[in-house]
Amino acid sequence: MFDSLTDRLDKVFRNLRGKGYLTEQNIKDALREIRIALLEADVNYRIVKNFISEVEKRAIGEEVMKSLTPGQQVVKIVYDQLVALMDTEGFELKVYNNKLTKVMLVGLQGSGKTTACAKLALYYRKKGIKPMMVACDVYRPAAIEQLKILGKQIDIPVVSEDTKDVYKIAEKALNLASQQLINLLIFDTAGRLQIDEPMMDELVRLKAQIKPDYILFVADATTGQEAVNVAKEFYDKLTFDAVILTKLDGDARGGAALSIKAVTDRPIAFVGIGEKISDLEVFYPDRMASRILGMGDVLTLIEKAEQAIDEKESEKLAKKMLKNQFTLNDFLKQLQNIKKMGSLESIIRMIPGMGHKLPADLKIDDKAFKHIEAIIQSMTEKEREHPEIINGSRRLRIAKGSGQSVTEVNRLLRQFDEMKKMMKRFSSPQGKRDLENMMKRSG
Ligand SMILES: Nc1nc2c(ncn2[C@@H]2O[C@H](COP(=O)(O)OP(=O)(O)OP(=O)(O)O)[C@@H](O)[C@H]2O)c(=O)[nH]1
Ligand SMILES: [Mg+2]
Missing domain, CATH: 3.40.50.300 (P-loop containing nucleotide triphosphate hydrolases)
Structure with a gap:
């Protein structure tokens, strides 16, 4: 969605952010680039003209240029203007369950x-x-x-x-x-x-x-x-x-x-x-x-997750994760929840900093999901709860049962292991702080 526009704006902003302070000329140059980006995005030229003059009014001034993060300030102004441009003024299609x-x-x-x-x-x-x-x-x-x-x-x-x-x-x-x-x-x-x-x-x-x-x-x-x-x-x-x-x-x-x-x-x-x-x-x-x-679009992502995932179930899972008791059975359940949220690709595109970095024509294959599912489903109950017992001969049996290669089985087990390690890290007090910082930075 909007990949080419996002890419162009990203370049302009990266340039601005890289500068310690901004001159009027810096901002004017950036605005010219933004103008071209919007015109190439097929935005009506009159709208572009107004847009740029609004941003310019706010961006060229002592406040922005003297601020500690001038580049960031310009991004914020552009963001505000974009929101204003698409303003819904609170419009809502109101439907009631007691009338037509x-x-x-x-x-x-x-x-x-x-x-x-x-x-x-x-x-x-x-x-x-x-x-x-x-x-x-x-x-x-x-x-x-x-x-x-x-x-x-x-x-x-x-x-x-x-x-x-x-x-x-x-x-x-x-x-x-x-x-x-x-x-x-x-x-x-x-x-x-x-x-x-x-x-x-x-x-x-x-x-x-x-x-x-x-x-x-x-x-x-x-x-x-x-x-x-x-x-x-x-x-x-x-x-x-x-x-x-x-x-x-x-x-x-x-x-x-x-x-x-x-x-x-x-x-x-x-x-x-x-x-x-x-x-x-x-x-x-x-x-x-x-x-x-x-x-990114974290709010939509969270909403989708809420729609797809039963709250009680996800609480149970979260507790298991924190106690490091997360098993392959839980992993399978999580995968199935993610699938309910839509295609893997559409989910990844909503993650901050991820979406526009993926090439526009990249197709993430949802088949990978099916393979993982098949592998886990070919395991016995005991193997799913205690993957450490999965030795060479069990790997071979699982591979055959799921129609995947032993390499695929090995990869899944290794990834699962790494995931558990990461969960363990994030469940420590320091880990929680790291995670919070990470989210603040990307939000
Ligand atoms: N990718 C994508 N395709 C869509 C979307 N909405 C509709 N389509 C596709 O666009 C095509 C036309 O959709 P229709 O709903 O039949 O359009 P319509 O306006 O009813 O068409 P007429 O009845 O012929 O006037 C179909 O192939 C839909 O699957 C969308 O949001 N994304
Ligand atoms: Mg129709």
């Missing part, structure tokens, strides 16, 4: 509306909300089927009807929702390649009929400024409430994320970060700014 909230999704063809429909439904169902989806795309032949398949996967009802009359489908959905005490009705609508009048008129009419509580504009982040221009046109016709920015996982530049709020004055509410139905995140400007500046 209606949401309408609109956007260009292929922007990710139908996928977002299912993602939203799943997201709110996890919060105890009763969602229902409505197939209002009656033009693309497979569109209704697509939504139905998604609905089946997550076990959420889909309203559809064999008709070209979208208003009839909408009416049916409104009736069903009130009969079945649905809390969230999400309308998937048809997209078009070009914005055309009949399509817009249909959306305007649908809006008048449904009276949605929220209209969300779905935009494909990888289309950059194009997405922003289209957003403006949709906004003029439909005054949508917020944006779902999809395919951020494939967006190396970040122009849409950085421009859409400033151009339409409507905030980003959610971002799509992958093709899976669980790949939806609430949008937080501060976390996004951290990601862009390569500072």
Whole structure:
């Protein structure tokens, strides 16, 4: 995500940080580089101009230049400006478990509306909300089927009807929702390649009929400024409430994320970060700014961990770690928890200082997980609890049983051993202090 922008900014800041004090010229040079980086990221040029002049106003002054860490101060100012640029002003899609909230999704063809429909439904169902989806795309032949398949996967009802009359489908959905005490009705609508009048008129009419509580504009982040221009046109016709920015996982530049709020004055509410139905995140400007500046996204990481890991279980594990009683069985459990959080790659990219250092095209193979799992599963209960008994012949048996080589088995056992040593170190009082310092530095 945003790798090229992050890389460029990282270079500028490294240069600044390396200097003991800053002259006005240093800052001006850095600002010029930042300006180019933003333009290359496909941020709207007017936004870039304002952005740079705001940063300049704050950065060129006694306070920054005379401070002990001028480079760091400039980074902080850029960070603040990025947050301001993507400000959501506290926007929140409010859904309640005792009444109906209606949401309408609109956007260009292929922007990710139908996928977002299912993602939203799943997201709110996890919060105890009763969602229902409505197939209002009656033009693309497979569109209704697509939504139905998604609905089946997550076990959420889909309203559809064999008709070209979208208003009839909408009416049916409104009736069903009130009969079945649905809390969230999400309308998937048809997209078009070009914005055309009949399509817009249909959306305007649908809006008048449904009276949605929220209209969300779905935009494909990888289309950059194009997405922003289209957003403006949709906004003029439909005054949508917020944006779902999809395919951020494939967006190396970040122009849409950085421009859409400033151009339409409507905030980003959610971002799509992958093709899976669980790949939806609430949008937080501060976390996004951290990601862009390569500072990682620890909060999202923690939230994901909290969702995936049972609190009691993780407490038990933590205690075992501290007492150095962590076994291969616990290790296996941890691996399975991590897997629930998403792909290994997406997790690593959120770790401060890690994300942007990985090459953009690097694919971390989740198969490695499966191999480790297979190896541990090929061990007896006793071996998992007491790996020290695993001798040569046992290694051979485990290798055969898991379809891995003995070298792989050896490597896992060695890594596990090292992990235990590290845990032992961090469980001492000095170790805890080290760990805290480490976290402070990276946070
Ligand atoms: N990588 C990635 N792919 C996504 C994301 N969201 C949607 N997609 C993919 O984008 C493609 C189009 O998504 P759809 O949900 O069908 O788009 P749509 O707006 O409903 O398209 P139309 O109904 O044709 O207008 C599909 O292949 C999705 O899997 C995302 O956040 N990340
Ligand atoms: Mg669709």
